[in-house]
Amino acid sequence: MDRIAVEGGTPLEGTVRVHGAKNAALPILAATLLAEGVCVVEDVPDLQDIRVMVDILRALGASVDYSPPVVRVDARRISRTEVPEELMRQMRSSIFLMGPLLARYCHARVSRPGGCTIGSRPIDLHLKGLAALGASIDEVHGYIDCQTRRLHGAAIYLDTPSVGATENLMMAAVLAEGTTVIGNAAREPEIVDLANFLNRLGARVEGAGEDTLVISGVQGLIGGRYAIIPDRIVAGTLAIAVSMTGGDVTLENVRPNHLGAVLTKLREGGVEIETGRDIMRVRSDGKLRAVEQVRTAPYPGFPTDLQAPFMALLSVAPGMSIVAETVFEERFKHVSELCRMGANIRVDLRTAFVQGVPRLTGAVVQASDLRAGAALVLAGLVAEGTTVVEQAHHIDRGYQQFDEMLRGLGARVRRLSQS
Ligand SMILES: CC(=O)N[C@H]1[C@@H](OP(=O)(O)OP(=O)(O)OC[C@H]2O[C@@H](n3ccc(=O)[nH]c3=O)[C@H](O)[C@@H]2O)O[C@H](CO)[C@@H](O)[C@@H]1O
Numbered sequence: 001m002d003r004i005a006v007e008g009g010t011p012l013e014g015t016v017r018v019h020g021a022k023n024a025a026l027p028i029l030a031a032t033l034l035a036e037g038v039c040v041v042e043d044v045p046d047l048q049d050i051r052v053m054v055d056i057l058r059a060l061g062a063s064v065d066y067s068p069p070v071v072r073v074d075a076r077r078i079s080r081t082e083v084p085e086e087l088m089r090q091m092r093s094s095i096f097l098m099g100p101l102l103a104r105y106c107h108a109r110v111s112r113p114g115g116c117t118i119g120s121r122p123i124d125l126h127l128k129g130l131a132a133l134g135a136s137i138d139e140v141h142g143y144i145d146c147q148t149r150r151l152h153g154a155a156i157y158l159d160t161p162s163v164g165a166t167e168n169l170m171m172a173a174v175l176a177e178g179t180t181v182i183g184n185a186a187r188e189p190e191i192v193d194l195a196n197f198l199n200r201l202g203a204r205v206e207g208a209g210e211d212t213l214v215i216s217g218v219q220g221l222i223g224g225r226y227a228i229i230p231d232r233i234v235a236g237t238l239a240i241a242v243s244m245t246g247g248d249v250t251l252e253n254v255r256p257n258h259l260g261a262v263l264t265k266l267r268e269g270g271v272e273i274e275t276g277r278d279i280m281r282v283r284s285d286g287k288l289r290a291v292e293q294v295r296t297a298p299y300p301g302f303p304t305d306l307q308a309p310f311m312a313l314l315s316v317a318p319g320m321s322i323v324a325e326t327v328f329e330e331r332f333k334h335v336s337e338l339c340r341m342g343a344n345i346r347v348d349l350r351t352a353f354v355q356g357v358p359r360l361t362g363a364v365v366q367a368s369d370l371r372a373g374a375a376l377v378l379a380g381l382v383a384e385g386t387t388v389v390e391q392a393h394h395i396d397r398g399y400q401q402f403d404e405m406l407r408g409l410g411a412r413v414r415r416l417s418q419s
């Protein structure tokens with residue numbers, strides 16, 4: 001298992017291009033199954049989860065040419081509608097195969113998906129929504145078997161604005177007979193990206209980015225070419241890193257308007273940020289202020305995926321900051337590791353009280369999941385001495401060559417590979 005070693009104390013300087021968004025690319029690659037022609041998807045990041053999605057598409061019989069950052073999928077000769085269990089288990093996004101397989105082939109057999117262990121992560125909203133669209137669903141021996149004669153439009157209300165359920169149901173509804181209305185839909189930029197991709201192929205999805213989606217089913221989708229949006233979580237992580245270390249970094253290929261809540265909190269913490277349409281400059285002298293309250297929430301709220309990296313920042317911001325995690329019930333696993341590095345954080349249920357300390361000290365710490373791992377690398381960038389982040393494979397699920405990206409900005413970061 002790889003580890004990442006970080007020597008703290010170097011300000012970050014320079015320019016970096018942010019790669020395409022993992023959380024947009026994954027559902028879009030699943031959606032290529034819906035097309036009757038070839039799809040070419042550009043700016044797909046080179047990440048472990050993407051490789052798993054490519055393996056799944058190939059296992060189903062699609063012909064996939066994967067030359068990062070471009071993926072070409074020809075799904076005209078699908079031979080199988082069951083996703084192999086060993087691939088299902090490797091990531092949460094394997095659940096995205098359900099909607100497209102059902103819509104196009106009237107059958108899908110999957111097991112429960114894997115993914116970051118940040119809470120119980122049920123899939124009840126996916127299953128309830130698919131049932132409303134006309135799927136009959138049986139769950140036995142750990143497998144979920146769904147079939148239908150043809151999906152039909154329905155009025156669906158999501159009890160919580162689940163990103164994954166919104167995407168799965170959108171993909172199922174584009175080929176359903178009639179109109180589907182999804183109420184309390186998620187509004188994340190990745191939802192808009194998926195809707196834009198589907199519409200490029202001839203689907204009729206309206207309202208993406210708002211809380212009600214209206215999807216008018218069509219007979220079939222054609223192929224097409226599409227470029228994925230920049231990864232707002234990678235951009236946010238880098239902006240937080242610069243804010244902590246001090247320095248001056250220009251991020252290219254970003255959409256600052258996707259980062260509203262994060263930029264507000266960084267400015268509150270004393271960081272200077274200039275934004276253009278797809279560029280952002282972050283400047284900091286490394287002297288941060290505590291922020292009163294960070295509360296994660298569905299978009300446009302503060303993203304739960306940046307809660308851990310932001311907590312690394314707050315752990316060295318003088319004063320008391322309060323962080324409330326409202327999206328996932330077990331997303332504080334980085335706290336014990338930050339405390340191992342000298343942070344002063346107390347957790348009460350889903351609220352963390354962070355008392356900023358003057359300095360962190362390097363230690364051997366464990367990445368429990370993707371964003372927790374990134375947070376520990378960020379903490380290492382400002383810690384005295386050496387930090388070794390174990391289980392670095394979690395970080396590779398969401399950041400393309402994170403160590404190299406940071407080295408390019410002057411950080412002293414090394415990957416220690418173990419066979
Ligand atoms: C691949 C991808 O895009 N992953 C993102 C996606 O995950 P994911 O799509 O899994 O997250 P959801 O938006 O579905 O989850 C939000 C909340 O809804 C609950 N829930 C979800 C589905 C369901 O059927 N029932 C239910 O109760 C979850 O337990 C959680 O508490 O959105 C999360 C929230 O922004 C991000 O942290 C993940 O990075």
Ligand SMILES: C=C(OP(=O)(O)O)C(=O)O
Nearest residue numbers: 092093115116305370371
């Ligand atoms: C939780 C995440 O990913 P996933 O939903 O794929 O587990 C994430 O990207 O932070």
